[in-house]
Each structure stands twice: as C-alpha cells, then as structure tokens.
Amino acid sequence: MRNGRSIRSNAILTDQGSELATAVRKGNEAQIAETAQALGQAIVDALIEAFDGLAGDE
Numbered sequence: 064m065r066n067g068r069s070i071r072s073n074a075i076l077t078d079q080g081s082e083l084a085t086a087v088r089k090g091n092e093a094q095i096a097e098t099a100q101a102l103g104q105a106i107v108d109a110l111i112e113a114f115d116g117l118a119g120d121e
Contacts, residue, residue, distance in 0.1 A: 071112075075105045 079102035086094040 071109055075102070075109060079105050 079098065083095070083098040083102050086098045
C-alpha cells in the first residue's frame, strides 16, 4: 500500500501543486486562494485515507 500512497502524493503535488504555482505566477489572489484551498483539501483527504487504512490494519 505504501507505493499507492506514494503515487497519490505525487499526483496531488503534480495536479494541485502545479495549479497553485501557476496561480502564484499569474498573481491572481482569488485563484491563489482557491487553488491553495484545493491543495489543502487534497492533502487532508489523503491523510484521512491513510489513517483509515492504518486503523483498519489493527
């Protein structure tokens, strides 16, 4: 499962991270806020999924 989490983390960084970087380069404050929130939510979702997987292993 560790490899699956690694793939997911790379996908999060590639997708949401690149969108955030693009928004920052453009200097659009509204887009920065929106993409930063999406990145944060994707990270939270991945952490919850990982925790649920660990809790299910017990």
